[in-house]
Amino acid sequence: MNFASDNWAGAAGPIAKALAEQAGGFVPAYGTSDLDKKVEEKLSAIFERDVAYLPVATGTAANALALALAMKPGGIALAHEEAHVVQDECGAPELMMGAGRIETLEGACAKIDPSSLEKHLKRYDPPGLHHGRAVALSLTQATEAGTVYSTDEIAELAGQAGRLGLKVHLDGARFANALVHLKCTPAEITWKAGVDMVSFGGTKNGCWCAEALVLFDPAQRQEAEYLRKRTGQLISKQRFVSLQFQAYLDNDLWLDLANHANTMADRLRSGILASKNARLAWPSQANAVFAILSRHIAEKLQHEGARFHGRTAPSWLDGPIGEDETVFRLVTSFASKTQEIDRFVELLG
Numbered sequence: 001m002n003f004a005s006d007n008w009a010g011a012a013g014p015i016a017k018a019l020a021e022q023a024g025g026f027v028p029a030y031g032t033s034d035l036d037k038k039v040e041e042k043l044s045a046i047f048e049r050d051v052a053y054l055p056v057a058t059g060t061a062a063n064a065l066a067l068a069l070a071m072k073p074g075g076i077a078l079a080h081e082e083a084h085v086v087q088d089e090c091g092a093p094e095l096m097m098g099a100g101r102i103e104t105l106e107g108a109c110a111k112i113d114p115s116s117l118e119k120h121l122k123r124y125d126p127p128g129l130h131h132g133r134a135v136a137l138s139l140t141q142a143t144e145a146g147t148v149y150s151t152d153e154i155a156e157l158a159g160q161a162g163r164l165g166l167k168v169h170l171d172g173a174r175f176a177n178a179l180v181h182l183k184c185t186p187a188e189i190t191w192k193a194g195v196d197m198v199s200f201g202g203t204k205n206g207c208w209c210a211e212a213l214v215l216f217d218p219a220q221r222q223e224a225e226y227l228r229k230r231t232g233q234l235i236s237k238q239r240f241v242s243l244q245f246q247a248y249l250d251n252d253l254w255l256d257l258a259n260h261a262n263t264m265a266d267r268l269r270s271g272i273l274a275s276k277n278a279r280l281a282w283p284s285q286a287n288a289v290f291a292i293l294s295r296h297i298a299e300k301l302q303h304e305g306a307r308f309h310g311r312t313a314p315s316w317l318d319g320p321i322g323e324d325e326t327v328f329r330l331v332t333s334f335a336s337k338t339q340e341i342d343r344f345v346e347l348l349g
Contacts (some may be wrong), residue, residue, distance in 0.1 A: 001306040001340045003268075003330035006174075006287060008307075011244075012206030012257055012334055018247035019208065019240065031055070031238040039242045042249050043200075043214060048187040052221040054213045055241040056233040059173045060089045062199035062213045063138070065233065068096040069197070069215075069224050070136035070167035074129075075100040077136040077169075078120055078161075082110045082144050082314065084171055096231055100135075108316040109282055110145035111153065117160050125164055137161040140171040141189070142178040145314070146265075146284030149178070151188050158194025168194055173201035173211075176258035177286040191216040202248050206257040206334045210244040257334035261287040264332035264341055271345030278348055281317060281327045289330045292321060297348070298328060304347050 002008055011019075027033045040053040056062050063085050067077050075097065079085050081104035085093045094101055105120060107113035120134070127133030139157065142148045149157075158168045170190060172178075175198065179186060190198055196217065202210035215224060228234050235241060248254045265287045272278045272291050281290040290311075293301075298310070308330045313321055321327070332341075 001304075001344050003289075003332065003344070004307040004309060006204040006261065006331050006333035009206070009333040009335040011208040012253065014250070014253055015207055015244050015247045018243050022243055027239045029236045029238070030234060033239050033242070035239050035246065036242045039245045039249070042246070046186050046249065047190065047214070047216070048185070049191060049216060050218050052215040052218040052224065054215070054221075054224055054228055055235060055238055055245070056211050056213060056228065057209065057235065059084070059171070059199055059201050059203065059211050060092050061231070061233045062201075062211045063089065063169070063171050064093040064096040065213050065224065065227055065231065066169045066197050066199055067093045067100070067102075067136055067138065068098070068227050069220060070169065071097045071100045072133065072135050074127075074132040075135035076124070076132045077102045077138055078105055078117065078134060078166075079138040080105055080107055080110055080112050080140065080143070083138060083140050084144060084173065085138055087144070096227070102138075106316075109147040110140070110143035110314070111147055111149055112139065112157055114156055114160065117157055121160060121164055134164060134166055136167045136169055138169045138171060139195075140173075142174040142181075142286035142288070145282065146286050146288030146290060147282075148181050148285040151182065151184055151193050154189060154195065155193040162194050167196045170195045170198045172198045173204055174286055175201055176205050176254050177262055180255055180259045180262055181285045202245060202254070204333070205248075205254060205261070207244045207248055210241050210248065212241075212245070258287070261332045261334050261336065264336040264338070265289050267338065267341045268330060268332060268344070271341065271348065275345065275348045281313075287332045289332070291328050291330060292325050293328055294322070294324045295326060296324070298326065301344065301347055306344055306347070
């Protein structure tokens, strides 16, 4: 009953098999192989336009590289106050942004409220020498609260940002989970809605270690390549990242894996809703479920082998939390099993 994180799950079978079967031999390094080019072509087909594909080692590296690419002197990036780039990346984006900074926006369920964005943009319209200029907007899809921006919501926020010339970045560590929930195309949720670049994540969804920055303007490739090299993210044996992405994207495996994780989360949400010993903290749509439990119940579940973590209650949480209660995060993955969910619900009571 492991709901600690989708990062805890191993590699999906087809991806592990591809790595094992093609581990030998000699292949051009530093992203110059035919395989690397084929993955870029596959991503271009998936996104319905030519893209630039820059693999990196981690999602943090992809996010930091994206914001660094958008940066200008005095530049400021905007993101939700609970975004991963704000809360969980140890200042890496600001480091790569070269003294740029991230300002935070508000919004329920970890989604930026358009009125909050409008308020902040007014401060930088026109830009002022003393307080800097806004240059980027970063959206997390799916969010850290397990919620998903609709295509219209992304288009509204990106439209506001685009009017002032901001680059729009999508942190897609769980991009596939959001995509299968929305039942739309990758193009519809990205560049067609005004997004300029995506941190395209595979690690949380069945890859061993596969992340990439995908640029919808290939003309930015050269600038991005220099930034990637300077930050130590140009991987010499890049073929092993591309091998993962090739298997991940082949026959829509990535969507199948995400759909399974979401289905398991739906089953878990239903079990929590039916229990008298727990309640959902807020509605979520992807593979992260947030429940309010008493510490006694949580300790009982953990004693029986369930793995999950508590989190601080957000400012926008609707409704009180008892003195003995805590918000807990439970994350399903491609490797979650129905039996695990049902056992957890049974123990919950």
